[in-house]
Amino acid sequence: MTKALVTGATRAPGRVIAATLADAGWEVHALGRDRVVLEEMRANHGIVPMAMDLTDRDYVRFVVEGMEPDVLVHSALRWPDKARFLNLSEADIDMALEVNLSATIHLTRAVLPSMIARRQGALLMVSPEESGAASLIERTVASAVNGLAHALRSEISNTGVSVHYLAFENHTSQQLGEEALSLLSGSGFQPVPKP
Numbered sequence: 001m002t003k004a005l006v007t008g009a010t011r012a013p014g015r016v017i018a019a020t021l022a023d024a025g026w027e028v029h030a031l032g033r034d035r036v037v038l039e040e041m042r043a044n045h046g047i048v049p050m051a052m053d054l055t056d057r058d059y060v061r062f063v064v065e066g067m068e069p070d071v072l073v074h075s076a077l078r079w080p081d082k083a084r085f086l087n088l089s090e091a092d093i094d095m096a097l098e099v100n101l102s103a104t105i106h107l108t109r110a111v112l113p114s115m116i117a118r119r120q121g122a123l124l125m126v127s128p129e130e131s132g133a134a135s136l137i138e139r140t141v142a143s144a145v146n147g148l149a150h151a152l153r154s155e156i157s158n159t160g161v162s163v164h165y166l167a168f169e170n171h172t173s174q175q176l177g178e179e180a181l182s183l184l185s186g187s188g189f190q191p192v193p194k195p
C-alpha cells in the first residue's frame with residue numbers, strides 16, 4: 001500500500017487530496033492543526049491523523065523521522081487575512097513564507113533521502129495559480145514553490161523520485177483530488193481497489 005504524507009490536511013486543498021488518496025486505498029498520514037477535522041477525516045476516510053504545526057520544525061522532523069513515505073504532498077496553505085501588500089505586517093509576511101515555502105523546503109529535505117535511497121518516491125507541491133485572484137503574497141510564494149519544484153526535478157532527475165507542481169484556481173474539489181491522484185499514479189503509485 002502506498003504511504004502518503006499530506007500537509008495542510010485540515011483545509012482545502014490538502015483536505016480534499018488527503019481524502020481522495022485515502023478513499024483510493026492509500027495509507028494517508030494527514031498533518032494539520034485542527035484536531036477535530038483530523039478526527040472527522042479519520043472516521044470518514046481512514047486517515048492517520050497527525051495534529052501539528054509545520055512551523056515547529058524540530059517536532060515535525062521528530063515525527064516524520066523513520067516514517068519513509070512514498071509520497072509527500074505539500075498543501076499547507078495559510079495566508080494573511082489582509083490581501084493588499086501594503087497592509088501586510090512583517091508578521092503576516094513571515095508567516096506566509098514560513099508555512100507556505102520554508103516548511104515545504106525543510107520537510108522535503110527531511111523525507112527526500114529515504115526516497116532516494118529506495119529509488120522511489122514522489123513529491124507533489126500544491127499552490128494557488130500565480131495569476132488571477134490570488135494576492136501578491138500568494139502569487140509570490142506560488143512562483144517560488146513552482147521554481148523549487150522545477151529546480152528539484154532537475155537536480156534529482158535520475159534518482160527514481162518524481163516532482164510535481166499542481167496550481168489550482170478554478171478546480172472544483174473533486175477535480176483537484178482527481179488531478180492529484182492522477183499525477184501521483186502516473187509516477188507509479190497506483191490506487192488500491194477497495195474490498
